[in-house]
Structure formats: structure tokens, C-alpha cells
Amino acid sequence: MRRGRNHSIAGAFALVLLGAFAVSSALLALFGAQAYRAVVARSEERRARRTLVAMVRNAVNASDAQGALSVESLDGVEALCFTSEAGGEEYIRYLYVYDGALRELFISAERPFDPAAGGALCAAESMTAGREGGAMVVELTDSSGAVYEVVLAPRAAGQG
Numbered sequence: 566m567r568r569g570r571n572h573s574i575a576g577a578f579a580l581v582l583l584g585a586f587a588v589s590s591a592l593l594a595l596f597g598a599q600a601y602r603a604v605v606a607r608s609e610e611r612r613a614r615r616t617l618v619a620m621v622r623n624a625v626n627a628s629d630a631q632g633a634l635s636v637e638s639l640d641g642v643e644a645l646c647f648t649s650e651a652g653g654e655e656y657i658r659y660l661y662v663y664d665g666a667l668r669e670l671f672i673s674a675e676r677p678f679d680p681a682a683g684g685a686l687c688a689a690e691s692m693t694a695g696r697e698g699g700a701m702v703v704e705l706t707d708s709s710g711a712v713y714e715v716v717l718a719p720r721a722a723g724q725g
Contacts, residue, residue, distance in 0.1 A: 614713050616687045617705045620667055621645070621715050624660045625701070634701070636694045639678045645694055645703070648674070659683065662692040665708065 628634060628647035635646045644661035655674040661683065662668070668683030688708040695702055703715040 613707045618715050621703050625717050642680045662689045
């Protein structure tokens with residue numbers, strides 16, 4: 566009789582031990598998933614910031630000629646405008662935020678600006694630009710509402 570009782574205690578102990586292992590495994594998986602989501606969210610935020618800032622910096626650096634950069638409000642959209650000349654014709658490269666995206670449009674200066682015609686570069690909600698002293702200050706808001714400020718001192722901001 567005593568022997569049967571020991572078997573049931575040993576079986577119950579094994580079952581409790583197995584249950585504790587299952588609960589700890591589930592908790593470990595849950596905490597790991599939460600940590601993974603947090604890492605991915607931070608990584609996405611950093612990527613969005615780097616992309617927005619890099620787009621503006623690269624656009625200014627690529628068009629860095631005296632007087633080539635201006636800030637204009639066209640059809641209610643604030644845009645960085647980079648003028649250039651090719652083959653005797655003047656072109657304008659617009660960098661602006663429209664319809665939830667940072668966009669770029671490169672067209673002849675003879676053609677009218679159409680904000681919907683630009684190609685989407687990355688997600689963004691708004692952009693403002695202005696001058697502070699000799700520097701160009703561009704403030705960008707990404708799709709999550711985070712605001713990033715880019716301060717540039719290009720030769721292109723010297724006039725216009």
C-alpha cells in the first residue's frame with residue numbers, strides 16, 4: 566500500500582515540475598517578444614530619423630552652389646528649391662512634404678509646380694525651413710510625430 570502512495574507522490578511532483586517548466590518557458594518567450602518589439606521600434610525610429618536627415622543633407626550637398634537654394638511656399642506647400650542649369654535650360658529640384666511623405670520633384674523651371682507629381686522618398690508629416698544667421702535650419706516631423714532639426718551652412722543658402 567505504501568509503495569503505491571510513493572508512486573502517486575512522485576508522479577504529482579513530476580507533473581508540478583513539468584508545469585513550472587512550462588510556465589517559466591512561456592514567461593521567457595513573452596518577455597523575449599516584448600524586448601524584441603522594443604528593439605524593433607527603437608530601430609525603426611532611428612532609421613526614420615537618419616533617412617529624413619540624410620535626404621535633406623544630401624539634397625543640399627548635391628546642389629551646393631552659390632545662390633542655388635531658396636525656400637518657397639508653393640500651392641501652400643513649403644519647399645526647398647534647388648536651381649540648376651543644364652544644356653542652356655534652367656531646372657528646379659523641389660524637396661517638400663506632401664500627403665504624408667517627403668517628396669522630390671525635378672522639373673524644368675518653365676513647368677508649374679504640382680506637389681502630387683513628386684516621387685515619395687520616405688514617410689514624413691511636415692517640413693519647415695528658414696535661415697538663422699548664415700545657417701539654413703530645416704525642421705522635419707516624421708510619421709510618428711517626432712521632430713528633427715537639421716542645421717546646415719551651405720554656400721547655396723547664401724542668396725535666394
